[in-house]
Amino acid sequence: MSETKRNKERVDQAWNKLYDRLDADGLLLSDRQNRKRLSASMLWKWGAVAAIWVGIGVFLTTTYRKVGEPVEVRALIMQENTEQSTLVTTLEDGSIVYMGGETSLQYPEHFSMDKREVSLQGNALFDVAGNRERPFLIETDEVRIEVLGTMFHVKSDVGSTFELSVQRGKVKVALKNKNQEMYVNAGEAVTLKTHQLRFTDYRDDTRIAHYWKSMRFKDESLMNILRVINMHSSGLQLKTSPSLGERRLTVAFSGESPESMAELICLAMNLKYTREGDIGVLSE
Numbered sequence: 001m002s003e004t005k006r007n008k009e010r011v012d013q014a015w016n017k018l019y020d021r022l023d024a025d026g027l028l029l030s031d032r033q034n035r036k037r038l039s040a041s042m043l044w045k046w047g048a049v050a051a052i053w054v055g056i057g058v059f060l061t062t063t064y065r066k067v068g069e070p071v072e073v074r075a076l077i078m079q080e081n082t083e084q085s086t087l088v089t090t091l092e093d094g095s096i097v098y099m100g101g102e103t104s105l106q107y108p109e110h111f112s113m114d115k116r117e118v119s120l121q122g123n124a125l126f127d128v129a130g131n132r133e134r135p136f137l138i139e140t141d142e143v144r145i146e147v148l149g150t151m152f153h154v155k156s157d158v159g160s161t162f163e164l165s166v167q168r169g170k171v172k173v174a175l176k177n178k179n180q181e182m183y184v185n186a187g188e189a190v191t192l193k194t195h196q197l198r199f200t201d202y203r204d205d206t207r208i209a210h211y212w213k214s215m216r217f218k219d220e221s222l223m224n225i226l227r228v229i230n231m232h233s234s235g236l237q238l239k240t241s242p243s244l245g246e247r248r249l250t251v252a253f254s255g256e257s258p259e260s261m262a263e264l265i266c267l268a269m270n271l272k273y274t275r276e277g278d279i280g281v282l283s284e
Contacts, residue, residue, distance in 0.1 A: 075108065075109040075110075076106055076107070076108055076109070077106070077107055077108070077109055078104065078105075078106045079099065079104065079105045079106075080103070080104040080105075081099040081100065081101060081102070081103050081104070081122075082101070082102065083101060083216070084101040084214075085101075085214040085215065085216050085252065085254070086098050086099065086100065086210075086211045086212070086213075086214060086215045086216065087099040087103075087215075087216050087217075087218065088215050088216065088217055088220070088228055089105070089217075089218075089220065090220065090221075090224040090227070090228070091107060091111075091116070091118075092109070092110060092111055093111060093116055093129050093131065093134075093136075094129040095116070095126065095127065095128045095129045095136065096126075096127040096227075096228060096231075097118075097124055097125070097126055097127075098124060098125040098126075098127075098211040098212070098215070099122070099123075099124045100122060100123035100124060100125075100211070101122075101123075102122055102157065103120070103121065103122025103123055103124055103157070104120075104121045104122060105118060105119070105120055105121075105124065106118065106119040107119070111134065113134070114133075114134060115134055115135055115136075115137055116131070116134050116135070116136045116137065117136075117137040117138075117139070118136075118137070118138055118139070119138070119139045119140075120138055120139070120140050120154060120156055121140070121141070121156065121157070121158070122156065122157045123153075123154065123155045123156070123157055124153075124154055125151070125152075125153045125154075125208060125211045126138070126147075126150075126151065126152055126153075126154065127151045127231075128147050128148075128149050128150055128151070128152075128169075129149060130148060130149025131148070131149065132148050132149075135147065135148055136148070136149075138154065140154070140156040140162065141156065141158075142156070142162055142175065142176055142192060143156075143162060143164075143173055143174060143175055143176060143192070143197070144173075144174045144176060145164065145171060145172070145173050145174075146171070146172040146174070147169065147170075147171045147172070148169070148170070149169055150166060150167075150168055150169020150170060150171060150186075151166075151167040151168050151169065152164060152165060152166040152167060152169070152171050152184075153165045153167070153207060153208060161191055161192055161193065162191065162192040163189065163190070163191045163192075163200070164184060164189065164190050164191075165184075165188070165189035165190075165202055165203075165207075166184050166185060166186050166187070166188055166189070167186060167187075167208060168186045169186060170183060170184070170185050170186070171183070171184045172184075173190055173197060175192070175195075175196075175197055178195070180196065180197055182197050182199075184199075187202050188202055189201065189202045189203070212232050213254070213255060214252075214253070214254045214255070215228070215252070215253050216250075216251070216252040216253075217249065217250065217251055217252075218250045219248050219249075219250055220248060220249060220250075221245060221246055221247065221248055221249075222240060222244055222245050222246070222247050222248070222249055222265070222269070222282070223240070223242075223245030223246065225249060225251070225265070226238045226239070226240060226245070226282075229258050229261055229262075230258075232258075233258040235258075235278050236257075236258045236259055236275075236278055236279075236280050237278060237279055237280070238258060238261075238262050238280045238281075238282065239279060239280070239281050239282070240271075240281065240282040240283065241283065244269075244271070244282065244283070244284065247269065249265065249268060249269060251264065251265060251268060258280070259275070259280060262280050262282060265282060266282055269282075271283060271284060272284070
């Protein structure tokens with residue numbers, strides 16, 4: 001079987017899987033034969049509906065093809081946080097996104113070789129892994145943000161004024177449809193007023209702390225969960241084995257100490273917790 005034919009079969013399987021999940025929730029009105037004749041463009045129209053339907057972890061499939069080249073399948077993930085507590089997710093490159101309430105984030109399952117691009121609607125705190133060869137790009141309704149490695153907060157929910165504040169590093173903000181760019185350094189903030197980006201007072205310390213006060217992880221690997229906990233712990237550092245680190249967990253925390261978080265994780269995953277000095281170990 002040729003590579004092109006195998007790629008075509010994988011694309012067909014991906015579409016059929018999404019069709020079946022839409023049909024299972026009653027989002028399709030036609031029968032199976034009619035559904036198979038629906039075009040990919042119609043599925044994109046349903047993308048927003050599917051994101052709300054499944055919530056977190058919806059996989060949408062897109063295809064890209066040049067003349068004479070095999071079909072490349074690229075999966076997009078849509079995550080939506082409909083609760084007020086922070087939803088924490090770790091991207092493929094190790095960047096961490098803390099999503100506020102009523103926020104959605106769309107990103108590829110695998111980033112391209114030359115850039116890391118995501119789309120944001122709402123409020124989120126980004127802790128971006130440094131990589132000068134692959135800039136991190138964020139698309140919102142009004143601006144495009146480019147970073148190399150930094151921590152910053154973006155406020156872009158519908159009906160509110162766009163704001164961006166940088167805790168560390170440097171960020172470039174470009175206003176869409178206008179020839180305006182601004183570089184924002186650590187301790188600086190910009191806002192969008194009267195269709196212009198303007199510097200404003202940096203007042204983000206309490207806002208950033210709010211993201212860490214109440215955090216949720218959904219179907220996240222134990223390794224990534226412990227990494228986030230350790231980043232916000234000044235003393236105790238939690239560790240586990242590589243095999244246990246690959247296990248996935250859905251869990252919520254609200255103001256607990258790192259040690260209490262470790263004990264809750266062990267209770268949920270039937271593990272045991274031991275501590276030696278400033279090292280806490282989760283094991284079987």
